[in-house]
Amino acid sequence: MAKKKLDQAVGVGYRLSSHEKICAERMNNILKSIERLEKKVADLSDNVSKGKGMISVLVALGTIAAACIGYFNFK
Structure with a gap:
């Protein structure tokens, strides 16, 4: 009986080490x-x-363009 327990302990140790290898790989x-x-x-x-910066530039250019168009239409 003691020999079977020893074999089981070795088997468990082998399974544990292979489990550790698999876990390390994971x-x-x-x-x-x-x-x-x-x-x-x-x-x-x-x-x-970059997109936020580009949108702010486009809004600024649009504002300037709208101001110019509005200025020249009213004058």
Whole structure:
């Protein structure tokens, strides 16, 4: 009986070490995925900032154009 318990302990140790390897690989994959997502979020944030800047420029140009058209129509 003691020998069977010893074999089971070795089997459990083997299964545990293989489980740890699988978990380590999963964690590495998760970390890589998170890094890619962080990079994409940073790129999207930059694009949004550029878009907001472009919209403010277009609004300013539109305001100037409307002011010029209004000035010349009333004069």
